[in-house]
Amino acid sequence: HVGDPVTVKSGLTEYHSYPIVGRDSIGEIECQRRFQNFYDFRTMLRNRFPGLYIPPVPRKTNMSTTGKKDTVVTRERRYFLDLFMKECASLKYLAQSKELQIFLRP
Secondary structure, three states: OEOOOEEEEEOOEEEEEEEEEEEOOOOEEEEEEEHHHHHHHHHHHHHHOOOOOOOOOOOOOOHHHHOOOOHHHHHHHHHHHHHHHHHHHHOHHHHOOHHHHHHHOO
16 A cells, blocks of 8 residues: 655655555565655566566656645555555566565565
C-alpha cells in the first residue's frame, strides 16, 4: 500500500515522500520513496526485463505549471503509485525479483 504523501523539508528544499507499507514472505515492509525513485525503479525494471510487461507509473508533470503542493496532483500520483506497486506484487517475475526487494528494503 502506498500512503498519502508526506512533506519532507531538507535544508532549503521541500519534497513529497510516499510511504510504502505492506508484508511479503520475508516480513514487514515499511519505507518511504520519492516520486523520482518510483520513476527510476520502473526504468530499471524495463531495462532488466525487456519485452515483459512492466506496470506504468504516472507521468512526470511540469511542476512549474501545476505546483508541487497541488493536492490533485499528489492524490493522483499516490493512487497510481499504489496501483503500480500492487501490479508489481501480482506479477511473479517482478514480485520475486531482487530489484523489488532492494526497492522495498533500504
